[in-house]
Amino acid sequence: MSDTMTAPTQDGRAKRNVIVLVLAQAFLGAQMPMIFTIGGLAGQSLASNACWATLPISMIVLGSMLSATPISGIMQKFGRRVGFLIGVTGGMLGAAIGSYGLYVASFPIFLLGSLFTGIYMSAQGFYRFAAADTASDAFRPKAISYVMAGGLVSAVIGPQIVKATSDAFVVPFMGTYMAVIALNLFGALIFLGLDIPRPEKAAADAPKGRSRMELLRTPRVAVAMICALVSYALMNLVMTSTPLAVVGCGYETNDAADVVMAHVLAMFVPSFFTGHMIARFGVEKVVGLGLLILTGAGAVALSGVELEQFFIALILLGVGWNFGFIGATSMLAGAHTVEERGRVQGLNDLIVFGGVTLASLASGGLMNCSGGTVQEGWNAVNMAMAPFIMLAGGALIWLTLRPAED
8 A cells, every 4th residue: 555645544554553563562561671670680589709799681672673773674665564473572571581590590592581671672662663664644643652552551550460470479570470471472463463574675776875884973863863772772771770779778689579560551651642732743753852850750759669669760750751752753753754764763773772772781780899888889870961962952952953854
């Protein structure tokens, strides 16, 4: 079917696809808060050095980074459904290998499973782009926001499954990984309802679009990628250390799960109106607001380690990520042509998840190896946010002040 269809027809299909992608985000997406809640704790139980406790999370993000460009290319050639099914397969394999690593108490095997889990994480990152594929310009920001809002269900389901399964077997956390296998096995059926046309093979004389380097030199594309990178990397930096900090300060694993649930809810609740805010106020203002809220999250976290301070800091972290990341995604989606879609989306996720990989690697070191106490480590994690917020804020101001020619 042609991409030149009228907007009402286009949005009718887009709305059906949004429903499918919301379901995928809700149920398949539950595995990410599950694994992020227990990954560092499981790593801490297996690693010989506490500084490497968050390495499993880093391996997930590394797997996502390495998968981004291949999955984007596969989707461009064979369609979104094929790419999403590859992601589900990666999630299943990752959980199976991870549960075996826990069973034999092997940190390297557990890390290998985490690497495969990154394939699912990468594919999930394309849900938001898939929502925009068949949407009109007017509906696009809302479509992206609605799909991200599907994370509300995953925010509730994931931590509750952790509570029910983390001690289900003699080996701690193994039950949670078995539950992830089941989620992927049954969740794959959701994509049977997806109706996104496979991209037509370009004719020899068709426009090729800009190269990757030309895209990176385009101010709007570059700033969108910087803001997406900073929003996601800082969210990951703090969230990765949160379960370690909560448990390290004397609270229970269930408390850590509740804090993560509140955080993930905060990541997705604003999605019901983020698209409307972008349409009304402009994407630059929404991204700027996200960066300000991320700053507030760091300030609250630095103010103390009472349980309510963890909750408030992580809620602000989630809201800031939502405005910053969805805003940057919307900015990027409107800054490239159809021919450049696969190229720019793969490049974007390669850069974003490359930064997130470094952030999650740094998280464990800052948390466990930068001070004598848990609170000192937690403070180091949150102080590390400052220079990157200034970088993204500066880039956004520069884009806003330059002549509107791009």
